[in-house]
Amino acid sequence: MRDFTQELLELIRLTSTDLPNQVEERLKTALASEELGSAAHAALETILKNVTMTRKNSTPICQDTGTPIFFVSAPTSIDKDELTVQIRGAIELATQKSYLRPNAVHSITGKNSGNNLGDAYFPTIHFQPSANDELSVDLILKGGGCENVGAQYSLPNDELKAGRDLEGVRRAALDAVYRAQGEGCAPGFLGIAIGGDRGTGYAASKEVLMRDPDDHNRDAELDQLENRITTEANELGIGPMGFGGKATVLGTKIISSYRLPASFFVTISYMCWAFRHHKMIVKGEAIDYE
Amino acid sequence: MEKHLNIPISADEIRDLKVGESVLLSGIMITGRDAVHKWIHDTFIDKTKPATQEDLDTLSQLKPILDGGLIYHCGPVVSGLETKQYRFVAAGPTTSIREEPYQGDVIHFLNLRGVIGKGGMGPKTLKACHDAPAVYFHAIGGAAALIAESVTEVIGVHKLEFGIPEAIWVIKVKDLPVIVTMDSHNASLHTSVRDQSKSILNRLIEG
Ligand code: SF4
Numbered sequence: 001m002r003d004f005t006q007e008l009l010e011l012i013r014l015t016s017t018d019l020p021n022q023v024e025e026r027l028k029t030a031l032a033s034e035e036l037g038s039a040a041h042a043a044l045e046t047i048l049k050n051v052t053m054t055r056k057n058s059t060p061i062c063q064d065t066g067t068p069i070f071f072v073s074a075p076t077s078i079d080k081d082e083l084t085v086q087i088r089g090a091i092e093l094a095t096q097k098s099y100l101r102p103n104a105v106h107s108i109t110g111k112n113s114g115n116n117l118g119d120a121y122f123p124t125i126h127f128q129p130s131a132n133d134e135l136s137v138d139l140i141l142k143g144g145g146c147e148n149v150g151a152q153y154s155l156p157n158d159e160l161k162a163g164r165d166l167e168g169v170r171r172a173a174l175d176a177v178y179r180a181q182g183e184g185c186a187p188g189f190l191g192i193a194i195g196g197d198r199g200t201g202y203a204a205s206k207e208v209l210m211r212d213p214d215d216h217n218r219d220a221e222l223d224q225l226e227n228r229i230t231t232e233a234n235e236l237g238i239g240p241m242g243f244g245g246k247a248t249v250l251g252t253k254i255i256s257s258y259r260l261p262a263s264f265f266v267t268i269s270y271m272c273w274a275f276r277h278h279k280m281i282v283k284g285e286a287i288d289y290e
Numbered sequence: 291m292e293k294h295l296n297i298p299i300s301a302d303e304i305r306d307l308k309v310g311e312s313v314l315l316s317g318i319m320i321t322g323r324d325a326v327h328k329w330i331h332d333t334f335i336d337k338t339k340p341a342t343q344e345d346l347d348t349l350s351q352l353k354p355i356l357d358g359g360l361i362y363h364c365g366p367v368v369s370g371l372e373t374k375q376y377r378f379v380a381a382g383p384t385t386s387i388r389e390e391p392y393q394g395d396v397i398h399f400l401n402l403r404g405v406i407g408k409g410g411m412g413p414k415t416l417k418a419c420h421d422a423p424a425v426y427f428h429a430i431g432g433a434a435a436l437i438a439e440s441v442t443e444v445i446g447v448h449k450l451e452f453g454i455p456e457a458i459w460v461i462k463v464k465d466l467p468v469i470v471t472m473d474s475h476n477a478s479l480h481t482s483v484r485d486q487s488k489s490i491l492n493r494l495i496e497g
Pocket of ligand 1: 062063064065066142143144145146147183184185272273274431432
């Protein structure tokens with residue numbers, strides 16, 4: 001199998017240092033919506049300056065380079081074990097080059113591994129079979145601040161009067177945004193998974209963030225709910241960094257999956273403004289980055 | 291619009307600041323997070339740990355910098371460790387609330403005019419801000435590169451044995467961008483935003 005280590009290294013560099021244009025555009029729109037001279041306006045201005053600077057200097061957008069989460073879609077010709085070794089090798093190289101901060105800490109001893117490699121969960125690598133003969137590797141870097149404000153609700157929830165329906169999902173999502181305040185480095189993005197179990201719910205709530213920020217949900221009802229949650233979350237007035245303001249949530253994506261008759265989980269992953277996501281596509285000899 | 295403030299900052303300049311104001315800070319400050327606050331508190335305020343000569347020397351070097359000065363809650367990424375030609379590579383704020391048990395006492399003891407961090411602090415610190423007077427400056431989470439650029443010089447380092455992120459770095463900054471989120475008039479933007487968003491949440495959920 002071909003060695004993709006250098007190409008994967010480039011994917012990591014790009015993801016850590018170059019904020020996707022669509023995210024930057026949303027931050028610019030958010031800036032325009034905030035009042036000149038307000039704290040929210042100043043925060044977004046600082047954020048956007050930082051984005052331009054790190055892209056130019058090829059340095060990390062945020063010092064917390066997060067958990068590297070890979071979603072690989074691979075044709076049968078790809079040896080998964082070998083690709084895993086290459087991904088881990090690229091992570092180590094990227095850490096040496098300071099594209100990533102050493103971020104893997106042993107939970108019992110508190111020792112930092114120094115090279116960003118932990119056990120099989122760090123970095124996180126999800127595999128799925130590819131429908132064609134293309135290999136695609138999505139990478140998301142998810143920081144600790146926003147990961148800490150993620151939440152999972154088991155419906156029905158008395159306090160929110162949230163039942164096992166889409167109205168219940170809306171209530172849970174808004175409550176999660178309220179609880180997060182600015183601590184997940186707002187304005188952020190919401191990935192929401194309806195159903196699954198506690199484990200698959202969290203995985204799906206991250207995977208759904210890979211969708212194109214500008215796309216629409218194929219399910220008309222969920223599409224409507226996505227827009228409604230974004231709009232109402234912004235009405236909360238939490239604003240950038242929790243300083244108060246109009247921009248709290250820049251986008252919402254929802255996925256639903258099967259559940260047990262006894263369970264109804266709503267899982268919300270919060271992604272900070274530093275929504276670092278890029279994709280590498282290998283088609284024959286050609287390699288593209290998105 | 292943006293206010294420029296030079297460190298040391300006067301009590302009057304601090305009383306003029308209101309929550310929500312943007313400020314560009316210039317001058318000399320130190321970084322300090324958990325280990326530093328605990329060290330100052332245990333050694334010099336509570337005196338549960340006897341002060342060594344080295345502790346006393348360090349304190350006497352820091353005192354003039356901190357009189358009317360600021361502590362930045364920051365665990366920087368620093369380059370040039372081998373050559374001691376230190377440079378800040380990334381210098382975003384860290385979560386401040388962990389210093390809540392110590393912060394008020396430390397503000398009074400060192401005559402600080404404020405602290406810089408992220409996420410805001412609690413009632414003890416807000417009271418100290420009122421009495422001192424001092425303010426809480428909020429730096430922008432994630433804007434690590436931009437903030438590192440505003441650090442024009444690393445003047446020195448104390449207590450390197452605490453580790454790089456926890457050590458006391460004496461730095462010179464030019465136009466470090468921050469927002470006042472707790473002022474010396476008992477106002478906290480964090481509390482007011484939380485309260486307001488709570489009542490809107492109730493309306494959105496009940497309505
Ligand atoms: S939440 Fe995001 S922007 Fe904020 S510190 Fe963490 S990684 Fe950086």
